[in-house]
Amino acid sequence: MTQKQADIRTRCVRIATFLGGLYFFLYFVAPQSVVSQFGIDKLDEPISNGLSIVGTMAFGLGLLNIVSAHGMRLAFGRAGWFYSLTLLGGLVSTVVITTSQWMESVSTSRQIRSVQIVGEFAARIKDDAAVSHGGVSQDVQNARIIKQSGDVPLVPTRVAALVRYAESEVATMRNVVAHETHRDLRDAGTTQLIRELDADLSAFTELVRELSAESSRETTMTPGQESLLERVSRDSTKIASTYALIIRADRNHALSQRLYDLLYNGLFNQLGSAMFALLGVYIAAAAYRAFRIRSIESALMMTAALVVMMGQISFGRMLSEELPSMRQWLLEVPNSAAFRAIRLGAGVAGLLLAIRMWLSIESSTNSSEHT
């Protein structure tokens, strides 16, 4: 590689570093009026997501490294291969179980969403009819027109579609209720919800029939139809929330969810807590060595630590009633002030480091020797 090629590569890296930070910097320093004028505030979320994607793509690197390092040890039967097998087994089973739990959860959300659509669609038919009659403000009309795509069918066609869809959803929910009634897993709360849903579905079926009859008589939107659509929207929203509770309770009994709970609550959380708790013992052991009073400073440190620890437990209160308030004062005044000074110093150092990194003037990381 020639020096010229190396220089070009270095320049590319520096330009990329600068461009990477440019958007967030400009968004931060630009006045709000300018940001709104160019419509950047509305695009901020997609742009931020787009920039975050770049960093997110690096996660595969970690996974690849861990798999290759432990895979090699396992494949060649090197020392500790059994632990590599354990690690890879844990990794693969976590990926499989978490993915299947996620898929199950997506499927449940879709089931719930399909019921929610009934209420949304009923409200939409009513609102769109109001738009066409000029019953809403110009702003709302514009928003509706922008939001709609393609040709909007006539009201009777839409109501007929709503009725057909609602009837099919009611049939699906009835199936779920029948299935749930025969399960032995449900608790008292779910049983009550099933009863409520059953009653609501009967009333809702009547309401949909009424709407069907009303729409077959009239070709335009009547006040009676409007009121029925409003009721359909309201009642189906209530039904959807009850239905969501029932099928989420049902999902808790699914194998993927059980395995996920076992993995996450039974292993991951428990092992994480145990690791942190273990550090408590080592900190106490380290304190025994560090807190031997050899100077005024170490005496001060030990006194502060003792006051904070004793002030937090009932034994400390037994020793002195003043210890909790002393602890509070120690934390709020000297500790808080000194910590803030450290934080401010570190903050200024961090700011300078960030500026130097962004402008590629920090050390020789981006120099041609390294690129």
Added chain:
Amino acid sequence: MNSAAAWGLASILIGGLGTLAIFSFLWRENRFYRFFEHLFIGIAAGLGPIVIVRDFFWPKVIEPMLGGNITVYPDGTLSEPYQPLYLLYIVPILFGCLYYFIYSRRYAWLAKVVIGFTLGLYATLSIRGFFSEVVPQLQGSFKPLVVMTDGVLDIYQSLNNCAFVVILLLVMNYFFFTLGKREGALQAKVAPLGRPLLMVCFGAFFGSTVMARLALLVERVQFLLRDWLGAVATMVGVG
């Protein structure tokens, strides 16, 4: 015992075994500990990428690109029109793929381009963070030295605020090396006072950390004695 209770019991039994394995490290490093340590690392390594895909990549990137966030109503109308601009997400995805050139000896410099981009991104995010987090703290640090409550001097609060500001300045002065400390100047004379104050701060930190860890230890011991032993007793038919 129904299946929900059986799964709950299994979860407690495995959690207890894992906790005992981790605590066995106090005796010495052993196979039981290493098995659960590697299992923990494996689970953590597997959870990270899946959580990113589940909570960020799928709902914020893939779904909008595929139009999965748009509802199709029963009459064929859409909740909102499809935004083809979301397809532009392909650009950062492809750019992010440059990370994987790190495995190529010849094109490894391409990975540096994307690493530089990410560094620049997080550098400006931390610049933003400084002004939105540290500057308000700086303003809040300079508290009123004389506090009046209902027209009467609040001596306790005033002394506290004075102590706060003095400690803050002394500790900051201790770390102030930029211009050097001239011998005999006030700045150099008061600089040593910052050190014992820092020790008080570190002591308080230490105390808080130990108490937090001990709380976790107590919780773990309670779990072992109450839940885990209870589950073992149930399993062997004693409980």
